[in-house]
Amino acid sequence: MIFYQEASLGRLAIHHIGNKAQDERFVLSEKPVELHDELLSKLLLQYFLAPYEKVPEVYRFFHGNDDLNLNEVYHFVTAIFDDQETFQENSRQLAKHLYEVSNHPKIKAGELYIAYFSNVQIEGEQHDAIGIFKSETKETYLKVYPENDGFGVSYEEQAININKLDKGCLIFNTNKEEGYKVAVIDKTNGSEQAVYWKDEFLKLRVRNDNYNQTANVMGVYKNFVTEKLDDEFEMSKADKIDLLNRSMKYFKEKDSFDMKEFGEEVIGNEQGIATFLNYKKDYENEFETAIPDSFDINDAAVKKQAKVYKSVLKLDKNFHIYIHGNKDLIEKGFDDGKAMNYYKVFFKEEA
Known part of the structure; x- marks a missing residue:
């Protein structure tokens, strides 16, 4: 920042x-x-x-x-x-x-x-x-310096640590x-x-301007998806990444935020929308910070939040799958013979 x-x-x-x-x-x-x-x-x-x-x-x-x-x-x-x-x-x-x-x-x-x-x-x-x-806070520092054929040592009290x-x-x-x-x-x-x-x-x-409002609602939504959804719904990590990607797309393409529109276009599920609104309300009460239902989206806040929005699916220590677009092109399954989960990825060309 x-x-x-x-x-x-x-x-x-x-x-x-x-x-x-x-x-x-x-x-x-x-x-x-x-x-x-x-x-x-x-x-x-x-x-x-x-x-x-x-x-x-x-x-x-x-x-x-x-x-x-x-x-x-x-x-x-x-x-x-x-x-x-x-x-x-x-x-x-x-x-x-x-x-x-x-x-x-x-x-x-x-x-x-x-x-x-x-x-x-x-x-x-x-x-x-x-x-x-x-x-x-003052500290004491040792100082080592060349002296004759070796080194000498002294100290300095009441010094300030620049870190x-x-x-x-x-x-x-x-x-x-x-x-x-x-x-x-x-x-x-x-x-x-x-x-x-x-x-x-x-x-x-x-401060409660559009930068702070944009950063707050994006942060609250990210925490909602990554930490709260598991308590209410059974969702794969790919589904969570898709929800985060859809929210990022919303904030990058829209000029203003509207809570009702955001719920319908990004979450798209009545129960999920209600759960998110309750989560947002709990956040407002805990931190005494109101998030309005509508405000102008701040591009600088979106860019900052984009750095912490994760779109990487980590599979054991072998593979990382970056999900940037259509979630329907990736399918999860279970292989009985190997007794392991798998993902099937569809694509037209490889670069």
């Missing part, structure tokens, strides 16, 4: 945030970090952005009074997007805001990084992005009126101290 291979890091500010509940203080830097070392910039890009390649959910800013400008983080990042010369001052305001909500006694002190990126890709489009990251980002968010400069597109990471264990990052500092809600 998020790619950074063409991204660049333009500005970086670092501040230290203590725990307000423990009477710890904060330290704000006056100037941004000088970024002249190319290797350091690459390492920082890896540290900040690599964890987002597998983040599936996209959020947006909100405020309880329906006025986005009252959301502090939205307000300060908007000021930076509007005028990058205000970057340092607004990074300081973001740090102060984080300190004010760090009221749980178990929240760890740490460095706060505010970064400005160019050319970060989300959902197939490149945008400028502002990153807000906090490092809380372990504790907390972060990426705010993309798009969909401003809806609260931007925001991706979040929070590796904190324990819900009480973790909630402050997403709910109190950032104030986020799951």
Whole structure:
């Protein structure tokens, strides 16, 4: 969903945030970090952005009074997007805001990084992005170096592992009126101290646009076919693959989704349709995410889901059959002599 291979890091500010509940203080830097070392910039890009390649959910800013400008983080990042010369001052305001909500006694002190990126890709489009990251976990590293006729060893304490980002968010400069597109990471264990990052500092809600709607209904249907159908019906794996292929065909060919039309054209069975609607309802209740009965289909979401829709029939360790089209051209049977299942495949030409 998020790619950074063409991204660049333009500005970086670092501040230290203590725990307000423990009477710890904060330290704000006056100037941004000088970024002249190319290797350091690459390492920082890896540290900040690599964890987002597998983040599936996209959020947006909100405020309880329906006025986005009252959301502090939205307000300060908007000021930076509007005028990058205000970057340092607004990074300081973001740090102060984080300190004010760090009221749980178990929240760890740490460095706060505010970064400005160019050319970060989300959902197939490149945008400028502002990153807000906090490092809380420190580690000790051994360093081995040549010495005389052999090697020496030393260590460095309170160092940061660039493969372990504790907390972060990426705010993309798009969909401003809806609260931007925001991706979040929070590796904190324990819900009480973790909630402050997403709910109190950032104030986020799951986005509910056509990308999210398309991805949700495709994901729910895939899980329904692969995990739920066996509880209700006797179906071969070839039949399941056919149902997935038919749904993919629907989403690729249609401009909009209609639940009734989808049930009739893809599932094609009244009992199956009813079972799917109940499964969808259970999903909505469990995750508190409504899936509307109709919406415009988002092509980027379809392409993403296509990567996890499987059309491969795996037979023991000997054969893989890829089913892309007409399921009627493959038949399953049982050979009494060999006491084994078999598939019969019909075709006109071989390539």
